[in-house]
Amino acid sequence: xxxxxxxxxxxxxxxxxxxxxxxxxxxxxxxxxxxxxxxxxxxxxxxxxxxxxxxxxxxxxxxxxxxxxxxxxxxxxxxxxxxxxxxxxxxxxxxxxxxxxxxx
Amino acid sequence: xxxxxxxxxxxxxxxxxxxxxxxxxxxxxxxxxxxxxxxxxxxxxxxxxxxxxxxxxxxxxxxxxxxxxxxxxxxxxxxxxxxxxxxxxxxxxxxxxxxxxxxxxxxxxxxxxxxxxxxxxxxxxxxxxxxxxxxxxxxxxxxxxxxxxxxxxxxxxxxxxxxxxxxxxxxxxxxxxxxxxxxxxxxxxxxxxxxxxxxxxxxxxxxxxxxxxxxxxxxxxxxxxxxxxxxxxxxxxxxxxxxxxxxxxxxxxxxxxxxxxxxxxxxxxxxxxxxxxxxxxxxxxxxxxxxxxxxxxxxxxxxxxxxxxxxxxxxxxxxxxxxxxxxxxxxxxxxxxxxxxxxxxxxxxxxxxxxxxxxxxxxxxxxxxxxxxxxxxxxxxxxxxxxxxxxxxxxxxxxxxxxxxxxxxxxxxxxxxxxxxxxxxxxxxxxxxxxxxxxxxxxxxxxxxxxxxxxxxxxxxxxxxxxxxxxxxxxxx
Numbered sequence: 060x061x062x063x064x065x066x067x068x069x070x071x072x073x074x075x076x077x078x079x080x081x082x083x084x085x086x087x088x089x090x091x092x093x094x095x096x097x098x099x100x101x102x103x104x105x106x107x108x109x110x111x112x113x114x115x116x117x118x119x120x121x122x123x124x125x126x127x128x129x130x131x132x133x134x135x136x137x138x139x140x141x142x143x144x145x146x147x148x149x150x151x152x153x154x155x156x157x158x159x160x161x162x163x
Numbered sequence: 164x165x166x167x168x169x170x171x172x173x174x175x176x177x178x179x180x181x182x183x184x185x186x187x188x189x190x191x192x193x194x195x196x197x198x199x200x201x202x203x204x205x206x207x208x209x210x211x212x213x214x215x216x217x218x219x220x221x222x223x224x225x226x227x228x229x230x231x232x233x234x235x236x237x238x239x240x241x242x243x244x245x246x247x248x249x250x251x252x253x254x255x256x257x258x259x260x261x262x263x264x265x266x267x268x269x270x271x272x273x274x275x276x277x278x279x280x281x282x283x284x285x286x287x288x289x290x291x292x293x294x295x296x297x298x299x300x301x302x303x304x305x306x307x308x309x310x311x312x313x314x315x316x317x318x319x320x321x322x323x324x325x326x327x328x329x330x331x332x333x334x335x336x337x338x339x340x341x342x343x344x345x346x347x348x349x350x351x352x353x354x355x356x357x358x359x360x361x362x363x364x365x366x367x368x369x370x371x372x373x374x375x376x377x378x379x380x381x382x383x384x385x386x387x388x389x390x391x392x393x394x395x396x397x398x399x400x401x402x403x404x405x406x407x408x409x410x411x412x413x414x415x416x417x418x419x420x421x422x423x424x425x426x427x428x429x430x431x432x433x434x435x436x437x438x439x440x441x442x443x444x445x446x447x448x449x450x451x452x453x454x455x456x457x458x459x460x461x462x463x464x465x466x467x468x469x470x471x472x473x474x475x476x477x478x479x480x481x482x483x484x485x486x487x488x489x490x491x492x493x494x495x496x497x498x499x500x501x502x503x504x505x506x507x508x509x510x511x512x513x514x515x516x517x518x519x520x521x522x523x524x525x526x527x528x529x530x531x532x533x534x535x536x537x538x539x540x541x542x543x544x545x546x547x548x549x550x551x552x553x554x555x556x557x558x559x560x561x562x563x564x565x566x567x568x569x570x571x572x573x574x575x576x577x578x579x580x581x582x583x584x585x586x587x588x589x590x591x592x593x594x595x596x597x598x599x600x601x602x603x604x605x606x607x608x609x610x611x612x613x614x615x616x617x618x619x620x621x622x623x624x625x626x627x628x629x630x631x632x633x634x635x636x637x638x639x640x
Contacts (some may be wrong), residue, residue, distance in 0.1 A: 060422050116307070120547060
């Protein structure tokens with residue numbers, strides 16, 4: 060759906076997407092990295108479970124929420140990638156107590 | 164706790180200009196921004212984008228680079244990666260500004276105290292509720308442009324741009340200059356808009372945007388298929404966008420598409436201003452709510468100012484001038500400069516503002532989105548978060564629902580994580596349509612603190628006290 064311009068000179072940032080290694084680029088948000096990796100579907104809508112992907116990419120619509128380093132519901136478009144970051148997609152509404160995060 | 168003179172929210176042109184001016188006048192100034200670098204949306208990535216990009220991003224983008232060095236020299240404190248989610252005005256007139264920062268695994272909240280607050284929260288994409296707009300592969304054109312600015316990402320495959328307004332033409336031109344083919348440009352500007360806008364054209368003739376705008380349109384028309392007067396636009400697909408269907412004239416057409424980029428203008432982000440209790444007014448020309456402000460950006464809440472597109476859409480150059488005007492007003496209000504110095508300093512910025520506003524009325528009239536694209540019907544999703552259809556809202560409105568806030572209680576529209584940012588205007592206009600009332604009388608969804616989702620852990624990280632309580636308490640209506 061998206062491709063890098065050939066002259067992009069940004070350095071690689073190693074992350075994982077659903078367990079698979081991916082070379083994001085410095086300056087990418089998590090959303091940009093996922094789109095660069097060919098991902099369109101980021102999560103499931105809570106009411107119907109319909110597939111959703113990012114829409115506004117400026118922090119407004121909350122359609123791009125993914126799990127980052129174990130923390131659910133992070134706005135992918137508002138968060139810069141960092142080396143070693145673990146990104147998980149595809150989450151829908153959470154069951155109570157199913158996988159509550161551990162406190163910091 | 165030390166008290167700041169002024170806290171500014173948003174590092175776009177208005178926020179950068181205001182912060183620079185305030186700090187230069189000796190005010191202790193902090194500028195908070197959700198992103199990692201300055202520029203806002205319009206100049207996103209301005210400190211990191213490659214100069215090799217100048218060619219296709221265009222000279223207007225690089226204007227943003229001139230704002231950063233003076234800001235860095237000014238002595239203003241820059242706080243990137245900070246999300247401001249509450250503003251509490253205390254009895255003594257100061258504000259508690261609550262915000263969160265830090266990586267996902269270690270986010271924490273703090274409250275700073277400020278004598279004045281300037282909201283430079285800018286604009287957001289106007290909702291474009293059409294059938295299929297929630298499908299993956301349908302993105303806002305403004306968002307796609309951010310991908311270009313920050314990540315050198317351009318569409319691959321069949322891309323269709325649909326909608327209206329200057330940004331859509333600009334993005335099309337940027338893609339074409341970068342060597343990206345566009346399958347179709349579907350212009351939804353309604354037939355007759357040009358005639359409606361024509362009486363306002365004399366102002367536009369003097370606008371710096373005129374020649375640039377005409378050049379852009381001509382450039383795109385020569386290189387892409389442009390379809391005019393598009394109606395009945397819909398995106399089709401099962402689990403993602405596969406095609407766009409539309410009507411032009413009496414002709415119906417379906418085009419395969421891997422990526423659909425929608426845009427019909429931007430509207431002010433009024434979430435913080437609204438939650439802080441600033442009076443909002445309906446702007447019928449721009450079909451949106453905006454805070455009521457005086458000529459300095461002062462709102463109905465003493466000490467709270469709004470500068471830039473957050474106070475009504477006028478563009479980046481106007482935002483810069485409005486930021487400086489508000490900075491002067493704050494410097495005066497806090498006793499740093501006399502009223503005469505404020506007024507003398509303002510003259511230049513008022514001229515710049517007037518220059519930037521030439522042609523705005525023409526553009527507003529020309530690109531006012533068609534009613535059908537602001538007020539959907541049937542199964543079309545109005546509230547994306549809670550998946551509430553236009554039909555549900557229209558039916559409840561006809562049944563006598565009192566207003567958007569009651570609609571929220573009935574349907575959960577506006578109760579999801581976006582907190583009404585993407586359905587608020589649609590709900591107001593749908594209710595106005597169903598009840599034959601004016602949007603101004605229907606009113607807006609009431610924004611509440613915290614205006615962005617925060618975890619209990621973040622709340623718990625606030626020092627216990629009056630400020631922590633005020634940050635989440637229901638503000639008086």
